[in-house]
Amino acid sequence: MKYVYLGLIVFLSGLSYGQQDNTKNPFQQLDTELPTPNVYRNAAGAPGHAYWQQQADYKMEIRLDDEQQRIYGTERITYHNNSPDQLDYLWVQLDQNVRSLDSDTYTTERSRLDDRMTLGQLSGLEPSFDGGFQIDHVKNAGGKDMPYYIQKTMMRIELPAPLASGEEVTFDIKFWYNINNRLVDGGGRSGSEYFEEDDNFLYTIAQFYPRMALYTDNEGWQNKQFLGRGEFALTFGDFDVKITVPADHLVAATGTLENENDVLTRQQRQRLEQARQEREQPVIIASQEEAIEREKTKSTKEKTWHFTAENVRDFAFASSRKFIWDAMGVEQDNGTVVMAMSMYPKEGNPLWERFSTKAVAHTLKWYTHYTFDYPYPAAWSINAAEIGMEYPMICFNFGRTESDGTYSDRTKYGMIGVIIHEVGHNYFPMIVNSDERQWTWMDEGLNTFLQYLTEQQWERDYPSRRGPANKIVDYMKGDKQYISPIMTNSESIWQFGNNAYGKPATALNILRESVMGREQFDYAFKTYANRWKFKHPAPADLFRTMEDASAIDLDWFWRGWFYTTDNVDIALTSVKPYRINTRNPVAENDRQRKQQREAGRNISSIRNEEAIAQTYDEIDTTLRDYYTDYDPLESTVLDEEEYQRYLEGLSDAERATLEADKYYYELTFKNIGGLVMPIILEFTFADGTKEVKRIPAEIWRMGTEEVSKVFPFTKEVTAVVLDPFLETADVDTSNNYYPSRSSQSRFDLYQRGERNGENPMQRDARARARQQSGSTGSQRK
Structure with missing residues (x-):
């Protein structure tokens, strides 16, 4: 490595990189983007001293018609106006209307015709299933009709008199709707699944009742139409729900079962x-053998299951005669015991019996570790094909085995991952109750981040889909025409999964690992969770709390990661080595000789050694004088005297710097992607040791296109790697190395007719059978 020798006066300081457009400055504070703090939400990101929120309490009687696949229901809603505002009307969500024949979900969906179309594709161009709410009546507590108007998925209820602050109103709604088959009628979060082989249904029922829309200090009524993607903004309240189902069904639901003696057998109650009392292994409450018997002998009678739940934002349930049921207790730090439970059909075994309830328990343990104690009595995981969806205390999760009971690793880890994710939604947004209709990332992104942390606690190097920075690279470097900023409304997002789940989860992981550090991040994040549990946070509340609790300015991070589509591409464009010119004549002359030797001779000099027999001065020696044999690198007594006078003029600190004789390296970085990030460097030295340097993102604050920094070392550097641990989501790592590296690509070879579609368990069984067959053949011989 060739070094440039610095002059005798070494001045190392911060450099100025000129003027920049402050309107595009990533370090401009977010004050202009965030709402003004007030008495409801303060500047620290916490609820203000006058914070308020509404409450909606429900009493419901629901009947599931297993013959017609319908839900019939009546509900009494008591709405408490805790706001300082007078309300002239109420808004109620009719989410099942997303399946009405005139739904905007159908009319606004893009479609095209190709030269070749299947009948199925053609039938999908128009709705064929009417699953919208049928409202029989809306009456006040005295039984008098109340006027209402239905606008697609919202219903406005007219009040006879304005509802003043501090008052409450009670009204009744009678309704019914057709339950959609999720696997036939266009999917969905809720519905039925039909099992043809035993002629039975499995119901996962949600959004099944008219629900109060959210009214908050920062949004007013959240009555944005539901088109199917943006989920739900809901009000906390107490629920008292009676669900009538076929007598041989098992039911799981939000809340506490109040009538165990009426709906469970003595044996089931004993097992429950x-x-x-169990803390280690789940207990089977309803076995697979018992479920198979229920499938065969269908009861024509009905039973009513009674559930109550306090301070929840929603209610959901599952019902089927196919269910197997297991459960175990999870003891929390505060001494309370939460029941982790699962219900699943035989088609999920042995996968579900082995993993589901333990995944629920594991999720409660680690989400609590990062946030707060789980406040509810139960957490359910319900098996349903091709779905992952969450509600308070209950969630619906995919994961089925092959007909022979085997499963792929993708199925196993996908199932565990979705259970962790959906159970984790109890914390975000079921308790930390963000507005999903507006900001999907506030529940999905935060939850996916905690899912990643929890998965890594399940198994060493768990194959998490999202979380690590390198897993978001392909998305970040994609076509910006099809990428939206995270701060985009749920219904308008390109690449929904990457935008609302992957990118915010990755951003939080980068904050934790590379910007704030784990200790500071965990403290601030737990502060946010506890400030806003059972409340309605907005993005500004998260942004402000994370800064308030850590004393770290993160405006540049929120701006870049959440408000833009920039990516990270920082290039290490040059590494310039320097040494100090010590003025020591002996040492400096030796260095120059060494450099000259290492530089080598040019080709002309080498060839002239043979081609030129004698030079003129070799022929005529009278041409030789003092300079013929002069060595400019030979030091003299005068040189030594000058060096000593130089040393005598130095201070002790200057002499120490001189004697250290360090190696100096000027590194220059170019910000190609536009997203500023910390600069993480790994230096390798000539003796084989390594050292990591971490430079905060603020190094870019005076100029975001290019920056240089000098690093002094006592040892010679042989290699430098930028972002060595793949923690910044750099989309092009080919420009991150000194000396530069080239990567080798590989391609796969295959033969026609190769066996596909076989999971490793099946292949292993086939191999063992082949081995056993071979052994038997040898014995016969």
């Missing part, structure tokens, strides 16, 4: 009590 045993499960409440």
